[in-house]
Amino acid sequence: MSNAVIEQITTIRNPEYPHIVWLEIKSSDGHVGLGETSFSTDAVESLIHGEFSEYLIGKDPYKMDLHWDQLARKIRVIRGRGVDGSAVSAVDMSLWDLFAKKVDQPMFQVLGGLSRDRIRVYNTCAGSSYGVKRKDFRTEAGSVDHRPGSLYEDQHAFMTDAGALADNLLSEGFTAMKIWPFDVFSNESNGQFISSSQLDEGTEPFIKIREKVGRKIDVMVEMHGLWNLVSAIRIAKSVEPTAPFWFEDPVPMDNIDTLAEFRRSTHIATTASELSALRWSFREMFEKRAMTICMLDISWVGGISEAKRISGMAHAYHLPVAPHDCVGPVTLMFSLHLSLNIPNAIIQEIVRAYNATWYKDIVSVLPKIENGYAFPPTGSGVGTQLLETFRNNKNTTSMVSSL
Ligand SMILES: [Mg+2]
Structure with missing residues (x-):
């Protein structure tokens, strides 16, 4: 059991890469998890900051399977690849990166x-x-x-x-x-x-x-x-x-x-x-x-x-x-x-x-x-992060939901 909660959800985009949305989830115990998805970017972003943030903010970040299932209930199980599945993917990736960082182990x-x-x-x-x-x-x-x-x-x-x-x-x-x-x-x-x-x-x-x-x-x-x-x-x-x-x-x-x-x-x-x-x-x-x-x-x-x-x-x-x-x-x-x-x-x-x-x-x-x-990446979590130069690029934008 942890006392940590999901404090902040940030999506990041850059018009140079119009198909991609990056996602960062920040926990109250000081970790940040990174996720990514692509295509239907406006819809994915609005879903994440709408229904998904409403559900996730304030929740224990380390209940990854529970959150997957709760968010997937909103998916209504579409057969093909779609906005809902992509948004769930980015959230799930972020939460698992966050957990791996917390326990200081590589994702594998x-x-x-x-x-x-x-x-x-x-x-x-x-x-x-x-x-x-x-x-x-x-x-x-x-x-x-x-x-x-x-x-x-x-x-x-x-x-x-x-x-x-x-x-x-x-x-x-x-x-x-x-x-x-x-x-x-x-x-x-x-x-x-x-x-x-x-x-x-x-x-x-x-x-x-x-x-x-x-x-x-x-x-x-x-x-x-x-x-x-x-x-x-x-x-x-x-x-x-x-x-x-x-x-x-x-x-x-x-x-x-x-x-x-x-x-x-x-x-x-x-x-x-x-x-x-x-x-x-x-x-x-x-x-x-x-x-x-x-x-x-x-x-x-x-x-x-x-x-x-x-x-x-x-x-x-x-x-x-x-x-x-x-x-x-x-x-x-x-x-x-x-x-x-x-x-x-x-x-x-x-x-x-x-x-x-x-x-x-x-x-x-x-x-x-x-x-x-x-070969196996080193470091904890997924082992990579968004570069400061990319974050600070004048065309990079972000949208934040928080406690
Ligand atoms: Mg192919």
Whole structure:
């Protein structure tokens, strides 16, 4: 039992990163926990400072599971990823960071300790500005914001010379990469149709990779939930001869029978889904054998505690877990702790272009990555914090609810 109460809840935003909301929860015994989520930022922020703050302020911060359940009752258990689940995620992350700091242990330790001393990573081949400083990002599938000369323009690289990109990644120690050359063709028919010539064009990068580096690198096919079933299967059949590692989110996640039908159509692994949230959505995917590899995003799925619960459910079905990164640096750090803790993690997503550029402008510590592996963060809690330079940036704003 503690006598501490939640004293203050602060959300932080910056127009340079219009999709992200950071959250800090301060306790009366002097600790601050950090969380993060992304998309629908106005709605998330108003939910946190409205109903959520009304419930949380003055409560014992160390009753994390109780607070999750109380806030989740307000969610009304929507199936997909949404505002409510994202807001709960940010709160849950903050509370667990706060608790880990109070007991002065790294997050992986309060989750149950290390299951491994390093985790293999794969590079998602986005450029530094992919989906970050642009508001039109989600309406233009496959669009490339190419800034010639800037560091790691990996999306432009896979669209033009995927073989050279694979070679470059291997030279940095990476043994796995993710690309999405079919996205651009989805706009024309809203994912309802893909032509034979488009299939050939989209498959070319995979062939170039095999021609250049053989089977030295694993290649993940990202499909972003853009396709109907028949198109997704046509894409899978086209890429299968190049032996990709997985097909990710081949169809929208609103019909799990369709996802299961896709999975049965191919011998390559089906990975799903960062587009889903909360244990009840994952229960159906597991029960229907709709996936081969469980992907989740901590800042959308319901936070670190929910990600841990879903990972345990996946383990009961002998399914491995591959945590998502591509939205913000705090989420990446939480994901790394989970990847090191859960027995059934197989690989952690990272974006080298982000780690080398804008992630560094926001937080004090990023994962140590060497030879294709990420290593345990040091320090208590999630092991990173928002930089003073970022807080003091003239465009950074914050909103506060307090006792
Ligand atoms: Mg994805």
